Amino acid sequence: MESLVPGTEQAVQVPEHPAREERRPVALSGWLVRNGEEQAHDFFIDNLSYGGCRMQSAARLSRGDEIHLTVLRRGAIPGTVRWHNAYGIGVSFKPVEPDRIERPRKVARVPLQTELVVRQAGRRARVLEVSDFSRFGCCLTFEDAPFEGEWVWVALPGLAPVQARVRWTESRKAGVEFVQPVYEAVFDLLLVRWGVTAA
Numbered sequence: 001m002e003s004l005v006p007g008t009e010q011a012v013q014v015p016e017h018p019a020r021e022e023r024r025p026v027a028l029s030g031w032l033v034r035n036g037e038e039q040a041h042d043f044f045i046d047n048l049s050y051g052g053c054r055m056q057s058a059a060r061l062s063r064g065d066e067i068h069l070t071v072l073r074r075g076a077i078p079g080t081v082r083w084h085n086a087y088g089i090g091v092s093f094k095p096v097e098p099d100r101i102e103r104p105r106k107v108a109r110v111p112l113q114t115e116l117v118v119r120q121a122g123r124r125a126r127v128l129e130v131s132d133f134s135r136f137g138c139c140l141t142f143e144d145a146p147f148e149g150e151w152v153w154v155a156l157p158g159l160a161p162v163q164a165r166v167r168w169t170e171s172r173k174a175g176v177e178f179v180q181p182v183y184e185a186v187f188d189l190l191l192v193r194w195g196v197t198a199a
Helices: 184-194
Strands: 002-004 009-012 024-033 040-047 051-054 065-072 075-085 088-093 110-120 126-133 136-139 150-155 159-171 173-178
Touching: 002 088, 040 065, 040 184, 051 075, 110 136, 110 173, 136 159, 150 173
Parallel strands: none
Antiparallel strands: 002 009, 024 040, 024 065, 040 051, 051 088, 065 075, 075 088, 110 126, 110 150, 126 136, 136 173, 150 159, 159 173
16 A cells, blocks of 8 residues: 655555454453543453454444543543444544653653564565564664654554654664554553563
8 A cells, every 4th residue: 555654745655454453352341431421331341452442331332422431440542433233342442632642751661572563664564673662652673774753664463553753763773653652451462462561
């Protein structure tokens, strides 16, 4: 799929998103409130992806309803109801508004020794080493140092590629900031997959 790199007029190859993001079994409880209402309803999430979830709830929701999910010990997530049937309720998460995003430098990053597939504009995807990771970004080791402000796409395990921007470089290492922060519940799942624990 071709896309224009922000700030340029050059079309580049961008990773194709899977038809459906891989979802992972979870057991998360909490409550939801439909926008414009005050009544809260219990829910139970049984599978989760970077961009959404499937949940069970007695709440009478319709497709297109805007809701806020509050997951116990995970914070609030805004979402939109996409489907509702006998199997449950499908919800897609809404992007976090930029002016509400906490500055990445104020967030502790989790030390890692793993690899992720990364694509730079106009280049083939490559496997790069990751030395730390947070909900807002990560530190990557490139073969050739990228430029500050350059756009890249980072493929998180089992999830759709995440667009990120290079914020700093030092030798071959670079810190990238995700355009859309990883939700806390999804971040926890990634840490479990990597076998690490947040400080």
